[in-house]
Amino acid sequence: MVRSKTKRSKVKAKARRAAKDSKYVYSFGGGKAEGTAKMKELLGGKGANLAEMAGLGLPVPPGFTITTEVCTYYYDHGRKYPKTLQASVEKNLGRVESILGAKFGDAKNPLLVSVRSGARSSMPGMMETILNVGLNDTTREGLIAKTGNPRFVYDAQRRLIQMYSDVVMEKAAGIEPEDGKGIRQQLEHELRKLKEARGVHEDTELSADDLRGLIETYKKKVLDVLGKPFPEDPMDQLWGGIGAVFQSWNGRRAIEYRRIEKIPDEWGTAVNVQSMVFGNMGDTSATGVGFTRDPSTGRKIFYGEWLPNAQGEDVVAGIRTPLPINEAGKNDHTRALASLETAMPNAYRHLEKIQQRLEKHYRDMLDIEFTIQEERLWMLQCRVGKRNGVAAVKMAVDMKKEKLISKKEAILRVSPSALVQVLLPMLDPKAEQATSPIAKGLPAGPGGAYGRIALTADEAAEIVEKSTGEDAKVILVREETSPEDVHGMHAAQAILTAKGGMTSHAALVARGWGKCCIVGCDAIEIDLAAGTIQVGEKELKRGDWISLNGTDGKVYAGKLPLVAPNLEANREYGSLMGWADDFRRLGVRANADTPEDAKRARAFGAAGIGLFRTEHMFYGEGSEEPLGKLRRMIVSSTEAERRAALDELFVNVKADVKATLEEMEGQPVTIRLLDPPLHEFVPKSEDKLRELASDVGIGLDDLKRRADSLHETNPMMGHRGVRLGVSYPEVTEMQVRAILEATAELLRAGKKAHPEIMIPVVSTAAELAHQYAIIERVYGEVAKKTGVKKIPHLVGTMIEVPRAALLAGDIAKQAQFFSFGTNDLTQMTFGFSRDDTGSFLPDYIASKLLPEDPFSSLDESGVGELVKIAIERGRKTKPDLKIGICGEHGGDPRSVEFCHRAGLDYVSCSPFRVPIARLAAAHAALAK
Ligand code: PEP
Ligand code: MG
Numbered sequence: 001m002v003r004s005k006t007k008r009s010k011v012k013a014k015a016r017r018a019a020k021d022s023k024y025v026y027s028f029g030g031g032k033a034e035g036t037a038k039m040k041e042l043l044g045g046k047g048a049n050l051a052e053m054a055g056l057g058l059p060v061p062p063g064f065t066i067t068t069e070v071c072t073y074y075y076d077h078g079r080k081y082p083k084t085l086q087a088s089v090e091k092n093l094g095r096v097e098s099i100l101g102a103k104f105g106d107a108k109n110p111l112l113v114s115v116r117s118g119a120r121s122s123m124p125g126m127m128e129t130i131l132n133v134g135l136n137d138t139t140r141e142g143l144i145a146k147t148g149n150p151r152f153v154y155d156a157q158r159r160l161i162q163m164y165s166d167v168v169m170e171k172a173a174g175i176e177p178e179d180g181k182g183i184r185q186q187l188e189h190e191l192r193k194l195k196e197a198r199g200v201h202e203d204t205e206l207s208a209d210d211l212r213g214l215i216e217t218y219k220k221k222v223l224d225v226l227g228k229p230f231p232e233d234p235m236d237q238l239w240g241g242i243g244a245v246f247q248s249w250n251g252r253r254a255i256e257y258r259r260i261e262k263i264p265d266e267w268g269t270a271v272n273v274q275s276m277v278f279g280n281m282g283d284t285s286a287t288g289v290g291f292t293r294d295p296s297t298g299r300k301i302f303y304g305e306w307l308p309n310a311q312g313e314d315v316v317a318g319i320r321t322p323l324p325i326n327e328a329g330k331n332d333h334t335r336a337l338a339s340l341e342t343a344m345p346n347a348y349r350h351l352e353k354i355q356q357r358l359e360k361h362y363r364d365m366l367d368i369e370f371t372i373q374e375e376r377l378w379m380l381q382c383r384v385g386k387r388n389g390v391a392a393v394k395m396a397v398d399m400k401k402e403k404l405i406s407k408k409e410a411i412l413r414v415s416p417s418a419l420v421q422v423l424l425p426m427l428d429p430k431a432e433q434a435t436s437p438i439a440k441g442l443p444a445g446p447g448g449a450y451g452r453i454a455l456t457a458d459e460a461a462e463i464v465e466k467s468t469g470e471d472a473k474v475i476l477v478r479e480e481t482s483p484e485d486v487h488g489m490h491a492a493q494a495i496l497t498a499k500g501g502m503t504s505h506a507a508l509v510a511r512g513w514g515k516c517c518i519v520g521c522d523a524i525e526i527d528l529a530a531g532t533i534q535v536g537e538k539e540l541k542r543g544d545w546i547s548l549n550g551t552d553g554k555v556y557a558g559k560l561p562l563v564a565p566n567l568e569a570n571r572e573y574g575s576l577m578g579w580a581d582d583f584r585r586l587g588v589r590a591n592a593d594t595p596e597d598a599k600r601a602r603a604f605g606a607a608g609i610g611l612f613r614t615e616h617m618f619y620g621e622g623s624e625e626p627l628g629k630l631r632r633m634i635v636s637s638t639e640a641e642r643r644a645a646l647d648e649l650f651v652n653v654k655a656d657v658k659a660t661l662e663e664m665e666g667q668p669v670t671i672r673l674l675d676p677p678l679h680e681f682v683p684k685s686e687d688k689l690r691e692l693a694s695d696v697g698i699g700l701d702d703l704k705r706r707a708d709s710l711h712e713t714n715p716m717m718g719h720r721g722v723r724l725g726v727s728y729p730e731v732t733e734m735q736v737r738a739i740l741e742a743t744a745e746l747l748r749a750g751k752k753a754h755p756e757i758m759i760p761v762v763s764t765a766a767e768l769a770h771q772y773a774i775i776e777r778v779y780g781e782v783a784k785k786t787g788v789k790k791i792p793h794l795v796g797t798m799i800e801v802p803r804a805a806l807l808a809g810d811i812a813k814q815a816q817f818f819s820f821g822t823n824d825l826t827q828m829t830f831g832f833s834r835d836d837t838g839s840f841l842p843d844y845i846a847s848k849l850l851p852e853d854p855f856s857s858l859d860e861s862g863v864g865e866l867v868k869i870a871i872e873r874g875r876k877t878k879p880d881l882k883i884g885i886c887g888e889h890g891g892d893p894r895s896v897e898f899c900h901r902a903g904l905d906y907v908s909c910s911p912f913r914v915p916i917a918r919l920a921a922a923h924a925a926l927a928k
Contacts, residue, residue, distance in 0.1 A: 042069065061378050064274075128167045154215060171248070249269045295385050388514050419915055439523040450547040454488065458487075589886075611819070612670060629652065689704065733774055759795075796882070858889040896917050
């Protein structure tokens with residue numbers, strides 16, 4: 001683990017505190033608990049919530065939690081435990097024994113426990129769990145006598161051997177077997193062999209004697225393969241399990257997941273030791289999971305799934321497709337299945353009451369796990385449930401309306417990054433109507449997606465890494481997913497699984513990431529070897545296109561177009577954004593260069609344009625004509641030639657600016673003067689060069705010479721921005737004339753227009769003064785020509801060069817506003833070329849030399865310091881100086897929070913990110 005100095009000292013302080021207090025174990029159950037839900041840091045999420053439920057008097061199997069501090073201690077002390085731990089564990093085990101009247105390791109009345117991980121924030125399926133700890137050849141006899149169910153007891157023992165040998169004896173011991181040779185697979189192979197010999201298909205068809213024999217086979221195999229006997233001593237089993245959970249914190253999967261989710265390595269996991277309850281004791285037993293509201297849509301219904309005669313892992317692992325918990329939660333797909341509500345009405349009623357009570361108590365949507373053992377309900381877990389962005393918005397607004405939470409809490413309940421999912425594209429409904437789905441599954445993650453079929457996680461990750469554009473879009477299609485698949489799931493546009501329910505691994509992970517996902521789509525049959533999926537008569541191959549509607553669970557063959565969602569119809573979204581706007585202080589504008597972008601930005605709630613890049617008109621569709629004129633201007637060799645070309649270009653610039661000003665109806669539009677190095681626009685191909693030469697009326701060689709003379713070694717720091725306006729004042733002049741004339745004409749037509757002229761790449765006040773003189777002169781000329789005496793406008797500068805930030809006090813004497821160009825400011829502060837970071841930045845991030853890409857999230861300690869200096873010095877000169885940001889960071893929630901704290905007036909970002917910035921600004925204002 002690489003740790004920063006502060007983190008290291010925090011960890012040491014934590015360890016010192018722990019050593020002093022020596023309270024490493026917290027008990028729960030029997031109507032009380034030593035911990036509470038607030039103690040997640042110490043007890044992990046699972047432990048803290050088990051304690052809370054036990055404290056509320058809910059039926060929680062008694063147990064205890066070994067704290068996360070023990071995990072930290074373990075890694076800091078060469079994988080050893082604190083001295084007092086053993087005694088504490090034994091004491092707490094004794095407490096569980098006395099509550100239940102059973103004894104761990106007892107031949108007549110044995111207590112069995114589970115050993116589970118529990119980090120501060122949930123890491124679904126990433127770490128280890130061992131069930132049925134305490135079973136051996138002696139205790140099983142006691143359990144058989146107690147339950148009268150030898151088959152169940154043998155099955156539990158063989159499951160223990162299977163799990164324990166895999167998790168403790170192989171994985172935690174650092175043994176890395178060849179593919180398919182792991183102990184778990186070898187034992188599963190023995191199970192399959194036995195079934196074949198008996199001529200049966202299901203495990204449940206094996207007799208008690210078969211299973212007893214299988215236990216012996218398993219033990220021999222463990223000894224053969226791992227060179228050690230399976231431990232019969234229950235205490236050895238318990239400590240082996242505890243150690244394996246701590247080890248699993250640093251397993252490959254867990255590390256990978258933490259990297260994606262940005263969970264610090266230092267947090268550590270707690271270990272929960274809890275008495276076993278069994279959902280697999282026959283037809284009056286069951287297990288399930290539920291959500292107090294539907295986590296996919298946010299609907300206020302108790303939503304969940306259950307399986308009769310099963311253990312919890314069977315639901316989460318997606319091995320059997322579970323049944324709907326109640327009638328209200330049924331959909332077309334599950335209509336005919338039996339619900340818990342009808343199959344076990346008493347247990348269901350009890351559960352329903354508990355879920356209501358828990359939601360009121362926690363004042364949030366919860367995800368709960370339960371087991372019913374011979375009709376008796378036990379609560380195994382509760383935690384604040386993961387939800388997608390669409391559901392998060394609905395729940396927050398509904399809960400505010402139900403008076404469960406306040407308006408402020410509702411705003412804070414939706415993370416700005418989750419809001420992206422509300423804005424997410426969906427399959428074009430028209431295209432969906434014109435075709436029929438090939439299959440339907442459970443809608444586990446909303447939105448639409450298309451991509452090429454990948455049948456393994458590695459395949460998906462590889463395609464994405466090696467391809468670009470549309471070719472890099474894949475849909476991962478799996479029987480079911482497991483924690484080993486996370487890299488491929490992350491790389492894919494969407495996930496489709498044949499098995500599993502709404503709480504399967506795929507659904508849980510996709511929900512956390514806000515990814516389009518369909519699970520339990522049992523009409524598809526995957527043939528990995530042939531590289532195909534069969535859906536009824538239809539066969540699709542790996543690499544074929546498919547499209548998913550994750551909101552309805554529909555799967556289509558081929559590539560269906562995506563469209564933006566109808567936000568106006570989403571009332572909850574409207575309410576939430578309205579509340580956010582009431583609380584935020586920061587203004588939010590958009591970076592937009594066309595009337596269409598401007599329109600979109602306003603629809604998303606932008607209050608102006610913070611960056612209109614004039615050069616936009618020279619790229620892409622419709623750019624041929626203005627680009628031709630610009631090129632003529634660039635290769636001019638005299639001012640007269642240049643002015644002639646500029647006069648022609650003027651028409652295009654004016655029309656472009658005018659259309660956007662008109663669209664914004666008087667809202668401020670910050671128009672930046674031409675910024676890129678001119679060489680960027682010189683044609684590359686011989687044909688185009690020849691065309692330009694004939695246009696200008698010179699020979700090809702002459703043109704090439706002129707073009708070559710523009711070449712720069714380091715164009716990002718070369719002849720660009722204000723420097724162009726200094727060398728060629730007529731370029732500034734033309735643009736300013738176009739802006740002011742467009743404005744004057746709009747005013748004369750009775751419309752409103754408010755341009756703000758912005759000068760880029762400034763590093764001295766003198767450059768600004770030079771440009772101001774031009775602007776002032778042109779203003780007089782335009783006022784005279786148009787007869788409009790007062791043309792409203794501001795003139796300001798970008799702060800994107802470190803020197804400009806340092807000399808902001810001087811620069812503010814001239815400027816009426818500042819806008820931080822943090823793309824360039826980051827480039828020049830770090831000295832990282834913004835166009836070349838791909839070759840080294842990933843190494844910096846992987847090695848934790850930088851916490852993240854400073855071009856995505858503002859580097860507060862370096863670039864942020866310059867921003868603060870510039871604000872302080874600028875406002876010292878001009879207290880009412882208007883200050884904004886228009887670099888990419890303006891749409892990044894963490895950077896928006898910084899901008900709020902730093903005292904900026906507004907942020908400007910791409911239109912799509914405007915709602916995210918609005919919500920992030922409200923979060924910043926509400927943060928303590
Ligand atoms: C910036 O540098 O942050 C900026 C907004 O300008 P550009 O990205 O066009 O250089
Ligand atoms: Mg810039």
